[in-house]
Amino acid sequence: MENVGVYVHVPFCDRVCPYCDFAVVATRVLASEREGLYVDALLAELEERRSAFAGRRLASLYLGGGTPSLLTPASVARLVEAIRASFPAAAAEPEVTLEMNPGTLERERLPGFREAGVSRVSIGVQSFSDATLKRLGRAHAGDEARASLAAARAAGFANLSVDLILAAPGQGPAEFAADLEEALAFAPEHLSTYELTIEPGTPFALAAARGQLRRADEDAVLDMLDACEARLTAAGYRRYEISNYAKPGFEAVHNRRYWLRRPVLGLGVGAFSTDPPRVGMPHGVRRANPRDLAEYERAAARGAFDAAADVEVLTPQIARGEAVFLGLRAADGVDAARFAGEFGEPPRGFWPDAIDACRREQLLDETAAGDLKLTAAGRRLADTVFRYFV
Ligand code: SF4
Known part of the structure; x- marks a missing residue:
């Protein structure tokens, strides 16, 4: 039987980082009514769209964002249960990943997330340096990142991923090497090291156009990438994708689906789906949900997700x-x-x-x-x- 991966986008963030181009909504406090409405909409979309993936087994579930760790464990449990009830499991324990930011509130919820069925946590550390985090406009400090990694281990998560940003403003090879060493001290099973990209229309793009963004030059970035690969290889990680490293057996099941172009059911604001091939569409269909929260929830209220989505038949x-x-x-x-x-x-x-x-x-x-x-x-x-x- 063929597999499916499910992606759930949670658009809420404490504040919007100046380099971010994702579908996000600044939400300092996520009120329970707002959260409930959004989870209801996600479940309605699941109900409407799951038939396109009928007969498939669930290989992976990924709660990304935005900041899905702003949801309560009870909401995460509702989503995990409904998705698992919609598709039989492909393995005894399909991979269930939750992205989290290193905030205090989210850290306290880690045991609850584990009880809700989350098996893997991906922590948006980005850097341990307060100066770098400040220049990135991030809401957390280095100590919160350290505390979150320790809390994830204490909550029993045996599959941890750390996101680090490379070539942040003001960050050179020495600063990045220090971040890498700090991450390695927690022995995460997986590391993602993404070079900061300047997306059009973001505050960073404006600052770059004005010459106000001081970043490492191309050679220094290449040195950082080389040093990163050498250090992580020596520490027992394999660079299994350009920006991703894993200890053997800990390659991300969900992310691999994208690189292999396997079907993914994407739920939520701005989520992308790749529907399986069907008659007349041998390479599948890509769908993009509205990026606007209000528009997405209107589609939910009308039960008209198909009409609201951008659909592209892959040539x-x-x-x-x-x-x-x-x-x-x-x-x-x-x-x-x-x-x-x-x-x-x-x-x-x-x-x-x-x-x-x-x-x-x-x-x-x-x-x-x-x-x-x-x-x-x-x-x-x-x-x-x-x-x-x-
Ligand atoms: S926390 Fe992540 S998703 Fe949220 S605004 Fe910052 S970069 Fe974007």
């Missing part, structure tokens, strides 16, 4: 580009036989010149069977490689 051209782009991000690379099974030919059949050019530059390895992987140099210049294919 062979889009699907092929994504298969290579996402496949190359993963350490396992692009499996030529799997690719040919979907598109009729291996990648070389569509991009012979691009593959040859990347191989000449030693950015790409190609096996005799046509499988593709980024080389170490290719990982440093991944965006350059991707531009050949999408």
Whole structure:
């Protein structure tokens, strides 16, 4: 039986960080009525949309945001129970991840989240340096991050992921190395290290345009990425995706679905779904929910989620580009036989010149069977490689 992953977007955040481009709503205090209305809407969407994924087993559930840890454990339990009741489990214990920020309130809820069925916590540490956190406009301090990691362990979570930002304003290789060492002291099973990107329309984009954002230059960023890989590899982690590292057996089940383009049912404000292929749509359908909370809840009130969503039928051209782009991000690379099974030919059949050019530059390895992987140099210049294919 095929699998499904479910993503639940919770848009509430204490405040909106100046670099954030997610679908979020600043909510200093999440009132129980507001929370209840939103959870009701999520459950209504689940009810309406689950038939598109009928007959599939639940491989993973990911509560992301926004800040899902602003929900009470009772709300998280409602969601976990309803989703698990909708799809039989693919494994004895499907992965259930909750993203949390290091706030005091959320920390106190960790035992409750565990009782609610959460098996994995992903903590948005970003940095342990108060100066870096301040420059990022984050609501927490380094001590709160430390306390949250300790509290997650104390609550019995044996699968912890830490998010760190790389190339934050004012952060150089020494500052990032210090953050990495602090994270390693907690021995998380998984680490995500994302380079800060400046998204159009954010306060950081405005500051950058005015020359007010002091950031490491490209060479320093590449040094940080190299040093990060070397340090984490030495500590027993595998870089299984460009920005993600895991101890053996702790690769994120849910995130891998995106890189392998497996169906995901996305619920909530701004959530994306990838509906499974069906007759006339062999590469599946992508849906994006409204990014506006009021619009999303109006759709819930009308029972009209389909009408409110942006729907894109994936063409062979889009699907092929994504298969290579996402496949190359993963350490396992692009499996030529799997690719040919979907598109009729291996990648070389569509991009012979691009593959040859990347191989000449030693950015790409190609096996005799046509499988593709980024080389170490290719990982440093991944965006350059991707531009050949999408
Ligand atoms: S906490 Fe995360 S989701 Fe919320 S505003 Fe900040 S960056 Fe965005």
